[in-house]
Amino acid sequence: MADPISLGLGITPLVIAALKGAKHTKSKIRLVQHHKKELSRVRKRFTTQLxxxxxECQLLLQDARVLPDIAAQMVDDDSHDHWAGDDLECQIRDSLGRKYLEVQEVTKEIRDQITKMDEELSVFDRSAESSETSKVSVT
Structure with missing residues (x-):
């Protein structure tokens, strides 16, 4: 069983945060489609990177001895029960060996970039909310 500190500082919570952030960011990108040309380019790049x-997350999980169909489900569902498994972080650590810290740093960077992008796109949340308020006021 992994200790709670290593679970909190491990790769698993970073992957979950990145997947959640990516899902949220993708929905925000859809909101700003009126800037067609530039947005189309950004959306394609984001979709490809996602x-x-x-x-890579699915392969990481499979390398950590998670069955392929379960790994696919986990990547699709950031609240999947297997994410909370006590041994998952240990399995990932064992699988990565000496590359664990490097992968952890890269995953942190991905999470941070998604968070930054999400924050920058939050202006569109406010824009959509004010647009909805305007529609309600007019009717």
Whole structure:
């Protein structure tokens, strides 16, 4: 059983946070589609990078002895029961060996970039909310 501190500082919570953030960011990108040309380019790049990240997460889980179908479900569902498994972080650590810290740093960077992008796109949340308020006021 992994100790709670290593679970909190491990790769698993970073992967979950990145997957959640990516899902949220993708929905925000959809909101700003009126800037067609630039947004189309950004959306394509983001979708490609998200696909690559999800594939790498699934491979990481499979390398950590998670069955392929379970790993696919986990990547699709950031609240999947297997994310909370006591041994998952240990399995990932064992699988990565000496590369664990490097992968942890890269995953932190991905999470941080998604968080930054999400914050920058939050202006569109406020814009959508004020647009909805305007529609309600007019009717």
């Amino acid at each position: 696909s690559n990240f999800r594939d």
